[in-house]
Amino acid sequence: MDLFEYQGKQFFASFGIPVSAGDAVTTVDDAVAVADRIGYPVVVKAQVQVGGRGKAGGIKLADDADEVRTHAGNILGMDIKGHTVEILWIETASDIAEEYYASFTLDRSAKKHLGMLSAEGGVEIEAVAESNPDAIAKIWVDPVDGLTEAQALEWVAAAKLNPEATEGAVDILQKLYTAYVDGDADLVEINPLIFTPDGRVHALDAKVTLDANSVFRHPDYEQYEATQVRDERETEAFEKGLQYVGLEGSVGVIANGAGLAMSTVDIVNQVGGKPANFLDIGGGANADVMAGALEVITNDPNVRSIFINIFGGITKGEEVANGIVTAMGRVQIDVPIVVRLDGTNAEQGREILEPHLSDKLLMEPTMVAAAERVVALAKN
Missing domain, CATH: 3.40.50.261 (Succinyl-CoA synthetase domains)
Incomplete structure (x- = not known):
């Protein structure tokens, strides 16, 4: 089950991963109401399960209610690579010093969980892998042992993240691994994972794929069936x-x-x-x-x-x-x-x-x- 960004962020937040304050809406009036509540500036983000939202005009910064109303009106109903925007995520805007990439998935051949971390976030990881593969630090985690703090520290150092971001990155990576395992996910990805000018690290985006066969362990996952994109x-x-x-x-x-x-x-x-x-x-x-x-x-x-x-x-x-x-x-x-x-x-x-x-x-x-x-x- 592929989650929308807003669902992925709610999923991350349930495991203690810091995300931007925000809410999902389906109307222009609700978009303005949320923005008024969480405070300006805000970002109006189209919720579709496809990349390239920003280039398509599906992500806009708004400094006041009038801008929120304009952007929300333009984005709702927009077609992005064959996906019609029916939901918006309104979140507080973030100051960004650096952008990173982090993810966990399963490496079936190694029979271990694969973590990928890069100091070059904010772009597709495939592009990074092609242009500069050494920029991606990989770690293979034995499911029996899990991800230790010592391993996470070595991993962050190998990825050459800003030393000032080390503590926050290690904390999030361990929580991301817990979310991946305890949440029965096939993939968890944060791109970008941001480091702010005041020294905080948090998830600015969320991509999550859950194992549909695990619903018997997570009755609340049934809510995601209603929002799955199917022809x-x-x-x-x-x-x-x-x-x-x-x-x-x-x-x-x-x-x-x-x-x-x-x-x-x-x-x-x-x-x-x-x-x-x-x-x-x-x-x-x-x-x-x-x-x-x-x-x-x-x-x-x-x-x-x-x-x-x-x-x-x-x-x-x-x-x-x-x-x-x-x-x-x-x-x-x-x-x-x-x-x-x-x-x-x-x-x-x-x-x-x-x-x-x-x-x-x-x-x-x-x-x-x-x-x-x-x-x-x-x-x-």
Whole structure:
């Protein structure tokens, strides 16, 4: 779950990370009311989950109520890279001496948490990595041991932050790590982390991605579902309980398991096609789940063929086959489907599908052959 900046700052604040005073609003009048309450000057910031807000005119400084009213009126409803601004964050303006970058995420290959810190903040970290990779100090944290104060001190020194910012930076980095771990986040990022002329360090921005699978540990995370940015296809899939991400191709993808779904997307690309989606039905391939998946995919007008790629483990081949046959009787499908079925009881599953094969339902023995067939059908 990707949070808006204002949600990320509220998340950080709950772990004691200092952020600018402010509030989220949806109207011009409320923007003025918040600015009057927190005191001028203020910054009016568009809340969209995309970078480049400042360049697009979505972040403006206001010295009085009239300027807040003007900027809020201009920014609300603005389109920023395809995202319409519906929420504003009004916060007190900050004096900035220096800008830093700090983040934590998971390094799967190292099986450790990866922290990145740089004295070159305020710009995209990818740009820093490309132009001056030595400016990024990295640290790998063992989840068992956590981030100690001594490690944080060494890390800040390696990043060559202003020595006067050391104490504040170490405090925030330890709190940021706690927020990342205890908050079940996939990513926490502060860019910029600022050092003020009076010697304070605090988060001027917030980028947070939470693990949606952790909601059972954090009931309050349910509030974030209402503000997730999804297109129509993703909204429909979410309502059906499907793990779906919309893409821009013409080959619909259904697979069981996130790893297989990603591999299926990759193989479609490798044989010259373009996937229309990522759709993981998990361990459930019964008729209801399969029908829901097919409904979501066929509602995408760009889809010209569908690739059902199943490798049975706990899921049995005959259950998958019965689910496909039943689902095709429920859903109006006007594009061809190519099935690759392997794994547990795959032979029985193929036998069930055999009598139903036609120009609308085809079967291939391997993943590559199925990918080549489904891509050819999409192109034709």
